Structure formats: structure tokens, C-alpha cells
Amino acid sequence: MARKNEVMELDAVVIGAGFSGLYMLHRLREAGLQTRVYEAADGVGGVWYWNRYPGARCDSESIYYNYTFSEELYNEWSWSSRYPEQPEILQYLNFVADKFDLRSGIQFKTRVTTARYDEDLNRWQIETDDGAVVSAKYFITGVGCLSAASIPKFKGLDSFKGEWFHTGHWPHEKVNFAGKRVGIIGTGSTAVQAIPVIAKEAGHLTVFQRTPQYSVPAGNHPYDSEYVRQAKENFSEIKQQMRESAGGIPTKPANPSALADTQEERERVYEEAWAKGGVGFFSETYSDLTINEDANHTAAEFVRSKISETVHNPEVAKKLMPTYYYGTKRPIIDTNYYETFNRENVSLVDVKTAPIVEITPKGIKTTEGEYDLDAIVFATGYDAMTGALFKMDIRGKDGVTLKEKWEEGEQTRTYLGIATAGFPNMFMITGPESPSVLSNMPVSIEQHVEWIADCIDYLRENGVETIDAKVESEEDWSKHCREVAEATLFTKTDSWYMGANVPGKPRRFLIYLGGVGPYREKCSEIAAKGYEGFTLEASSKTVK
Ligand code: N01
Numbered sequence: 001m002a003r004k005n006e007v008m009e010l011d012a013v014v015i016g017a018g019f020s021g022l023y024m025l026h027r028l029r030e031a032g033l034q035t036r037v038y039e040a041a042d043g044v045g046g047v048w049y050w051n052r053y054p055g056a057r058c059d060s061e062s063i064y065y066n067y068t069f070s071e072e073l074y075n076e077w078s079w080s081s082r083y084p085e086q087p088e089i090l091q092y093l094n095f096v097a098d099k100f101d102l103r104s105g106i107q108f109k110t111r112v113t114t115a116r117y118d119e120d121l122n123r124w125q126i127e128t129d130d131g132a133v134v135s136a137k138y139f140i141t142g143v144g145c146l147s148a149a150s151i152p153k154f155k156g157l158d159s160f161k162g163e164w165f166h167t168g169h170w171p172h173e174k175v176n177f178a179g180k181r182v183g184i185i186g187t188g189s190t191a192v193q194a195i196p197v198i199a200k201e202a203g204h205l206t207v208f209q210r211t212p213q214y215s216v217p218a219g220n221h222p223y224d225s226e227y228v229r230q231a232k233e234n235f236s237e238i239k240q241q242m243r244e245s246a247g248g249i250p251t252k253p254a255n256p257s258a259l260a261d262t263q264e265e266r267e268r269v270y271e272e273a274w275a276k277g278g279v280g281f282f283s284e285t286y287s288d289l290t291i292n293e294d295a296n297h298t299a300a301e302f303v304r305s306k307i308s309e310t311v312h313n314p315e316v317a318k319k320l321m322p323t324y325y326y327g328t329k330r331p332i333i334d335t336n337y338y339e340t341f342n343r344e345n346v347s348l349v350d351v352k353t354a355p356i357v358e359i360t361p362k363g364i365k366t367t368e369g370e371y372d373l374d375a376i377v378f379a380t381g382y383d384a385m386t387g388a389l390f391k392m393d394i395r396g397k398d399g400v401t402l403k404e405k406w407e408e409g410e411q412t413r414t415y416l417g418i419a420t421a422g423f424p425n426m427f428m429i430t431g432p433e434s435p436s437v438l439s440n441m442p443v444s445i446e447q448h449v450e451w452i453a454d455c456i457d458y459l460r461e462n463g464v465e466t467i468d469a470k471v472e473s474e475e476d477w478s479k480h481c482r483e484v485a486e487a488t489l490f491t492k493t494d495s496w497y498m499g500a501n502v503p504g505k506p507r508r509f510l511i512y513l514g515g516v517g518p519y520r521e522k523c524s525e526i527a528a529k530g531y532e533g534f535t536l537e538a539s540s541k542t543v544k
Contacts, residue, residue: 012034015039015143016143016144017043017046017097020144023067037102037106045094046144047146051086053167055196059218059278064238073096077092082221082278083220110130115395121135123135123137142429142445143389146437150382151166151380159361161361162363178203182373182375183375185351186380188330192213193335196335204347205347206346206348206373209352210351212322213332218333219275219276242443243447245515248443257287270299296325300326316341354367384501390407405420405422407506412478414428414432416526417512421469429449434519466535484514488513
């Protein structure tokens with residue numbers, strides 16, 4: 001480790017020891033690069049390290065929610081259930097770190113504060129919160145898309161006499177809610193997982209809901225060993241299907257249009273998907289749900305009818321009914337979410353019509369009343385896609401910060417979601433304008449890691465000193481991303497996909513919707529053409 005005022009020279013610095021950073025470290029080490037990962041936590045896992053809230057589990061089926069770069073690893077690990085809980089996923093990532101001996105390349109409990117590109121040296125100068133400075137040729141971010149917690153700036157939070165938590169920074173020790181009056185703010189994917197579990201323990205749970213959500217039963221169940229054995233036996237096929245699919249998970253093809261079927265046929269399709277549980281209700285029923293308003297309405301109506309069947313109190317059921325376009329906020333899957341509102345110790349407060357005005361020493365005050373609470377859970381989400389990057393002072397050419405470039409200037413622009421012009425030799429794993437959060441993350445992470453590792457190999461083999469996205473390439477890519485998104489209903493809903501959950505954040509859809517398979521092909525094509533759309537420079541002259 002470099003002491004204060006001593007600059008350690010490295011080939012590559014990677015930020016984050018989650019799915020992204022762990023595999024990036026492994027690949028760069030294999031390529032013989034001196035690499036160091038910086039991680040703020042005291043262990044590996046990324047979001048799975050931090051998200052320890054009650055009920056936290058994965059909502060991609062587990063046989064697909066893992067690395068596929070090593071068949072040996074795939075064979076050595078067996079998941080217990082369709083959607084395993086957070087401790088098991090964290091255990092998996094620890095297993096990976098041990099198997100590939102990764103810990104020695106990670107500096108834990110260290111946060112990168114600044115990263116500056118030095119144009120004279122063509123190197124990144126990186127500073128950490130322990131005062132150390134390192135210099136690296138390549139600077140790679142694996143900071144996650146949903147890791148910068150968003151806590152609304154409610155007046156009076158400091159005055160609250162009880163305990164409060166954000167789900168993304170949950171304590172390591174068990175939080176005791178037994179017999180307590182607990183309030184939870186938010187009804188996104190996180191809250192939908194947490195509410196049924198907290199409700200079982202708390203004396204009373206009050207749910208503060210701004211936007212009701214569509215949620216489909218997860219249909220979680222323990223795996224039988226034969227199913228897991230078959231997945232292992234079909235490893236190569238599964239891996240290929242994941243890589244070529246639209247969302248990173250092998251799916252059965254959806255019917256072309258919800259409007260082509262009769263009402264009766266549609267009901268059958270939806271009922272079947274509902275009974276099977278999981279994200280198939282979104283991805284395997286009809287392929288026009290996110291592009292056609294009328295088609296979307298049929299799915300939305302179906303879920304609303306399920307809410308009304310499930311929730312006994314008609315007024316509560318009505319409050320729980322969403323009206324936005326189904327699927328244009330993250331599709332949610334749950335275990336007994338709507339059922340939980342039948343419990344006597346659970347109440348629902350609509351904070352859309354009567355917003356929260358302040359947190360008081362005793363609880364939460366809305367425009368209609370005050371709710372006395374012993375604990376408040378903020379399930380209020382994240383400053384997604386860009387928040388974690390902006391926490392660091394990242395400066396490219398001419399000292400321009402990433403934040404200036406993306407927020408105050410021309411707004412977020414990337415080339416493939418991997419690079420951004422003016423920040424040479426910087427790579428983002430699942431950066432803005434890549435499929436990232438609208439795909440099964442490990443698949444998209446692996447694709448980016450492999451693309452970046454191959455790119456660095458190419459640069460080294462061809463005596464290239466720097467690679468930088470061309471301004472026109474990122475303009476074209478950004479435009480393409482916007483056009484694909486605007487052809488869907490996604491941009492018609494206020495969601496974190498649009499940055500709408502963070503006051504003042506520019507509204508832009510920052511995820512590439514063209515599908516994991518086609519996106520991979522595009523990235524490979526660009527690489528095969530000698531990194532088309534990038535400027536490659538040798539130490540003093542342009543290579544291309
Ligand atoms: O966050 P969210 P999340 N007053 O932004 C409400 C992933 N994930 O942590 O909808 C009152 O979705 C806000 O209301 P509204 C997944 O990609 C994955 O739940 O903005 N309410 C909303 O209800 C997911 O999408 C897994 O009107 C306020 C909630 O807080 C992403 O993480 C599990 C408010 C925030 O919902 C984020 O999910 C869990 C205010 N001022 C999550 N501000 C897996 O299974 C916000 N809200 C892998």
C-alpha cells in the first residue's frame with residue numbers, strides 16, 4: 001500500500017468489489033496487469049454487501065444470476081432456491097473471491113475521492129480517502145447503477161427520536177422491530193420485498209405510499225437437486241441463450257400482441273404467467289406491452305383485478321391500484337405483498353394526495369395527520385445510473401468533471417455506455433446508456449468486463465497509448481438510445497429510469513433498450529473493426 005505522499009504506479013485501478021469489480025480484477029490479473037480494486041465496504045459484494053434489509057433477495061432466477069465465465073465455478077456452486085436471499089448471494093460472491101484469490105488485490109474500507117486524467121503523462125491520478133495517491137494507466141468504474149442512496153430531504157429528520165434506516169445501508173446486526181411501530185416510506189421493489197417481512201415482526205407497520213405498484217407473485221420455491229443438476233449439464237447452452245437473449249435470461253418467446261388474442265385467451269395467458277410467478281408475466285406474455293398503450297392496458301387491468309381479489313378492504317385495494325403504464329417502472333415480483341395489507345397490524349397511507357411535510361421527533365407528519373413511530377425505514381431508492389459516479393470528483397481532459405459534462409453541459413452522453421469522450425482510458429462497467437438495469441445484471445457485467453479486458457489487450461498489443469470515444473460516436477449512440485426509448489412507453493412514466501425520483505436531476509432515459517443480444521453484437525462489431533468510433537493514439541501520434 002502506498003504511504004501518504006507516495007505515488008504507487010499501477011496498470012489499472014478498478015472501483016468497487018461487487019460482481020463487476022471482482023471479475024474485472026480477475027481478468028486484468030490474468031492479462032498480467034498490475035491492478036488494484038478500491039472498495040468502501042469491508043467486504044466484497046457491492047449492492048449485496050449493503051442491501052441487508054429484511055426480505056432482500058434476487059429477482060432474476062438464481063441459475064441465471066451468476067457468473068458464466070467459468071464452468072468450473074458454475075459446477076461448484078449450487079443455489080438453494082429460485083430467488084435466493086441476500087445472505088446466500090453474498091456468500092456466493094465471497095466464494096468467488098476465495099476461489100480466484102481476489103482479496104489480495106482489493107483494498108477494503110477505502111473510498112476513491114478523486115480521479116484526474118493527466119494529459120502530459122496519459123495516466124489517471126487517483127486519490128483515496130486515506131490520503132493515498134496512485135497513478136494508473138486505466139481507470140475502470142464498477143460502482144453499480146443503484147448504489148447511491150436517495151434519502152428525500154424531509155424537514156426535521158434529525159429531530160426524530162426513534163431509529164431510522166435506508167434499505168441500501170442496512171445494519172449488519174439484526175434490527176429488532178418486535179412490537180414496534182414501524183413506518184416505511186416507498187413502495188418500489190425494495191419495499192415490496194421488505195413490507196411482508198417487517199409486517200410479521202412489527203407491532204404495527206404503516207406504509208407511506210406515493211405511487212402504487214404492479215407486482216406479480218414471485219413463485220419462489222426451493223430448487224430440487226435434479227433441476228440444478230440439469231442446469232449444470234446444460235451450462236453451455238444456458239450461457240449462450242443468456243448472452244443472446246433480450247434481457248439476459250433465457251425466456252420463452254412472448255406472443256406478438258396482446259390485442260391479437262381474444263379476451264378469454266389473454267386471460268388464460270396472464271393467469272398462466274401469474275401462477276408460474278416471476279418476471280415471465282412481463283417478458284413472456286406479450287411483446288407489445290411496453291410499446292402499445294392498449295396492449296399495456298390489458299396487463300394493467302389484469303393486475304388490478306388481482307389486487308381487488310386479494311385485498312379484502314375495497315378502499316385499501318383501491319389505494320393499492322397503480323395507473324401508470326405497466327412495466328414502465330421496474331416490474332416487481334413479490335411474496336405475499338398485497339396479502340400483507342389484509343393484516344390487522346398494517347395500514348396504508350397515501351402520500352400522493354397528502355404528502356409528507358416533515359419528520360417530527362415522534363414520527364411522520366403528512367398534510368392530513370401525524371403518525372407516531374418508533375422506527376422509520378426509507379425504501380426511497382437511489383440516485384440511479386450517475387449518482388455513484390458523481391460522488392467522486394472525476395476529471396477528464398482540460399480538467400472537465402464528469403458531472404459538468406453530463407449535468408450542467410450537454411447532458412449524459414456515452415459511447416456504448418462504456419466510455420465517454422474526453423475521458424481517455426476510462427471505462428465504465430454497465431455505465432449509462434448500456435442495457436444494465438434492464439437486463440440480468442451479471443450477464444451485462446460479464447459482457448462489459450470481457451469487452452474492456454479485450455480492448456486493453458488490443459491497446460497493449462498494438463502500442464496504443466490512449467483510447468477515447470469520439471464526440472460524434474457518442475452523439476450518435478446517445479441519439480440511438482433516445483430513439484429506441486422514445487418508441488416505447490418507458491419515457492411516458494416518471495421513474496428512476498428517467499431520473500425523475502431525484503429532484504432537479506435532468507430527465508433522460510439512461511438505459512439502452514435494444515436488448516442484451518443485439519447490444520453485445522454491436523459492441524463486438526465495433527471491437528472487430530479496430531474500435532470503430534474511438535480515437536486511438538500512440539504516445540505521440542494518432543494510430544487511427
Ligand atoms: O427504489 P425505487 P427501490 N415521498 O426508486 C418512494 C433494484 N432492486 O430501492 O414511485 C414519498 O424503485 C417512491 O415513490 P415514487 C431494482 O432495479 C432490485 O425500491 O417515486 N415516497 C418509490 O415508491 C429497483 O427498481 C432488487 O412515487 C417517496 C420508492 O420510494 C431498484 O433497485 C431488489 C419519496 C422508491 O422506489 C430500486 O428499488 C430491490 C418521497 N419524497 C431493488 N421519494 C432485486 O431483486 C421516493 N419515494 C435484485
